[in-house]
Amino acid sequence: MDISVVIPLLDEQDSLVELHDWIAQVMQSNRLTYELIFIDDGSRDDSWSIIKKLNTKNPSVSGICFAKNFGKSQALHAGFEKAKGDVVITMDADLQDSPDEIPELFRLIKEENLDIVSGWKKKRYDAYFTKNLPSKLFNWAARKISGLKLHDFNCGLKAYKKDVVKSIEVYGEMHRYIPVLAVNAGFKNIIEKPVAHQARKHGKTKFGMERFINGFLDLITIWFVSRFAKRPMHFFGLLGVLMFIIGFGFAFYLGLDKLYFNPTGRLIAERPEFFIALTTMVIGTQFFVAGFLGEIVLQNKNNKERYRITDQTKP
Template sequence: METKPYLSLVVPIFNEEQNLPLLYEKLRALTQYEWEAIMVNDGSRDGSLGVLRGLAHGDRRVKIIDLRKNYGQTAAMAAGFDHAHGEIVIPIDADLQNDPADIPLLLAKLNDGFDVVSGWRKGRWQDRKMTRRLPSAAANWLISKTTGVVLHDYGCTLKAYRQEILKDVKLYGEMHRFIPAFAAWQGARVAEVVVGDHPRKFGKTNYNFSRTLRVMLDLITVKFIIGYATKPMHFFGRIAFASFIMSGISFLLAFYFKFVLHASFISTPLPLLTALFLILGVEFLLMGLVAEMQTRNYFETSGKRIYNIKETMNL
């Protein structure tokens, strides 16, 4: 019977054939901890899976999850989280931009009484152009303000989570970067520590502008979930109430035109606005009721996984 590891290192992989042996050597240097490395092959088209099989044959601490296609980083992380056995779960990039040598820094902060510790690549943008630094700073500021969890570097994959924190976190879209916000919503204590950032040695980055757009759209979803997931009627009800007020104001103005000024209001937009806001109010009220029923159904039924596994090894 295998000993339960202290650390579960979750590594999403997409076309990282040349980086994997180097990453494994760095993981082997973590001799002070019992660990497992859950390598999630996210539909790689190069020889990544072959390299992983070779590593797994030689070391049972290396565990493979081979997904049927490229689902994206969030789904790959979700697969790794679902199969992690360690007390502490640490996602880390396969491209060596995150250094496993920084893991003790995260663990030391966890031992100070925190549940989530996020890496902060403090010097990442010092030598980059302003056109790249400003969007990153703006995005982190916006996410911090929207979620209420202030972090300097939401995009850093290197984080440490206590296992129990991840049990109730459901991931989809590009939601993996918002886990600290979801965890804080559930009462977790969140902190961050400065970690290193290293240039990619092999391969090319999988980041592009479309991912930035998806992140911004997911941020809207996160804001709604954190604020109204268990009470959607509070959200839709406010909009419905505002619509009813606008409808009432339009009606009173029409009444004023007709009976005080003795002027025709037919040529004004007031009748249309009265009817429009009334209809909108009813629609948002009904949407709130439907959302309430869907929320109840969500909490009473098990959710479908966002990934499909082709094969595993050493799990």
């Protein structure tokens, strides 16, 4: 199979038939074998009924229905597990992503031997102050923190080599950072392609301003996990040692001052430096213990670590 198209959705009953017909026409005109996987993320309208009807009409259509709204990351993860195509393409169900982009995305992955082609909505048809401007700020911060030079992390239209989606685990709200997760898994051939963006025809967006706040928090999480997940002592231990040294320095200063320079002055426990020394030494010890416990947890994990082999010799 050439392509798996994975489409997460929530309450998109008015768009599904048109989107299916558009994708099917593109695939047939380009002679591509495909499967179309809809993931209904707890819709409260007739989306699932429409997906079942499309499945009856077109055997290339399949669907997964969640019991409730679990989020886009979980929907994508379920679709990635089910996907069988050589190239996996994700897109939104609101008709703002154009299926006409699919053949070129497929060609880039296959002929250029790329791991990911990430869509870039260079010209957007969204409200400027509520979506475009916050998105620009978010993408700027994401580029600076992640080191991945993409203009549009939030674009739902992306193409992946099959090995990529089978090697990563999308959780929480990490769907924005799948390219970053892929880089952490050893996939380096990532490019960005400008794609057509269209005004929403039906319904309304399911994401509010809180997605940008959550996005920044997730970005910090992924930065920390990518750098210190395998070596927590390098982070917590370093902070702990620094805090302990600061506290010990204050305590040493207080001791010397009391013994040699000001023996008749205030008691050590009455000086503010004493509480600084005590607090920083306690916090430093806690940081160090946290790093030590993190190392123990890593050493005793029962699950085997995922890894990617690029080549191996024959026995």
